[in-house]
Amino acid sequence: MDQTRRVPLSEIYRTFFVIGLFSFGGGLVSWIYRDAVDVRKWMSREDFLPGVALAQVMPGVSSTNCAIYVGQILRGWMGALTAITAMLSAPFVISLGAAWAYKSLLHIPGFQETMVGVAAAAIGMLMRTGVEAARPQLRDISAMAVMIASFLAVGVFRFPLVPVICVMGPISIALAWPNAKAEGEQ
């Protein structure tokens, strides 16, 4: 992780602020990549890519996880804190503004009906993300079993999430271990 130059925190803040501001509907990790690797040349592609996997695997949203990873590489914990704060600051204010407006719009006739339609569309998009996430699991019987079991446990039987993760997580990783490969292995 040798740095050719020390990236100022203000530059980290500005970059992630803009990414956060225009973050609609996911795909943010590729935005971060574009800024960090292509445009600002903060790091090489090889330094960035492990962060993508990390952001995906760890709990939390992959985009903010990725921001933490990049911030950390650039400037340690200060960089990580700057990156995530920057990324969330605009959406935080905008969302609260919308929630405030929502309260005053509630009594307008037809507003609630409209919101159901917006929510339904958002659920449809979420479901598509689910379809994409499920596709690679279908090739492997144990991955498929884990996926279905975790869906049933939390979505149908309403078991609490934390115990489900504590049980299913280790089982799933153990099941995946025999097929896991180090990079470069066939």
Next chain:
Amino acid sequence: MNADTLIRIFTIIAPLSLASFGGASSIYAPMQHEVVDIEKWITAREFLDLFAISRAMPGPGSLFCTLVGWQVAGLAGAIVASIAIYLPSSIVVYGVGHVWSRHRGKRWHNALEKGLNPLGAGLLFAGVVTLAKLASDGFLPIAIIGVVCALNVWKPKIHPVVFLIGGGALCYGTYAFA
């Protein structure tokens, strides 16, 4: 609003932060259970509306928790909820990040990915089902969910806002003209 409520917001959300594999979608089911069914802080309707707002506005899906905090306890609630959802998972990412890049390409990376991805996918569907149940009063919302999903698979380039506006307009139209 009192300190007890803020503490409760934190103790509900913080564990979910550490368990949110696959992103925000994994926490919709447990959040619905805690804040609608058990605490009765918000109604099922409000829960669904806040979800819609969080998806229509910029920012990661987990800002949904911020909105729930806001709805329950105002600005203080929003701040506490945000810290609760972002801080625990961020600390884990930060901690593991050190080790992660040093052990690049090791077998355990691949095992973690292979093991946790199906878990995240299953939890995402759990979130979808929870939300769909809240939305499905009548045929139209279910049809919208299905059509948007199919359109999105078919034409991934369509901007999300188009779907959100389309869904809202369709439901408003049915309300206004029926």
